[in-house]
Amino acid sequence: MMPYEETVERRRFHSFCKVVLRHEMLDCFREFSYQNKWLISLNHLPQPMLDSICTTDQYPSDYTTFSVDGYALQISNERLANIIEKLSQPEQRLLILRFILELNDREIGRIMRCSRSAIQRRRTSVLLNLQKQLTGELL
Structure with missing residues (x-):
C-alpha cells in the first residue's frame, strides 16, 4: 500500500468510528429520555409508599x-x-x-x-x- 492509500483508509476508519460513536450517543439520549418519562425519583414518592418498599435489618441482639x-x-x-x-x-x-x-x-x-x-x-x-x-x- 502506498502512503496516500493508508491515509485514505485511516480517514475512512476514523470517519466510521465517529459515525458509530455519534449513533451510540443518540441511542443513549433516547434511552435517557424514555427513562425520564417513566422513572420517578425516590425523593418524590410519598412516605407510606417508601415505607412499604423499605426493609430494616433485624438482629438477634435487637x-x-x-x-x-x-x-x-x-x-x-x-x-x-x-x-x-x-x-x-x-x-x-x-x-x-x-x-x-x-x-x-x-x-x-x-x-x-x-x-x-x-x-x-x-x-x-x-x-x-x-x-x-x-x-x-x-x-
Whole structure:
C-alpha cells in the first residue's frame, strides 16, 4: 500500500468510528429520555409508599428472647421485655402458650395441669398486671 492509500483508509476508519460513536450517543439520549418519562425519583414518592418498599435489618441482639418448652417469644420493646422478665416462669409460660402457640385455656390447662378456669383467671391477672405496668400505674 502506498502512503496516500493508508491515509485514505485511516480517514475512512476514523470517519466510521465517529459515525458509530455519534449513533451510540443518540441511542443513549433516547434511552435517557424514555427513562425520564417513566422513572420517578425516590425523593418524590410519598412516605407510606417508601415505607412499604423499605426493609430494616433485624438482629438477634435487637430482641430479648424468652423460651418455654422449646418455643421462643422474642420481644423488641425493651420496656415490655423488662416487665415480662420480672414475671414468674409459669406466668411467662402461660403467655407463650397463649400468644405464640395460640392455645386456648383448656389446652393450656392440660399442659400446665390446671383447670381451664384457673388458667383463665391467671391469664387475666397477668395481662391486667402487664397493662398497668405499661401504662405506668404500677411501678
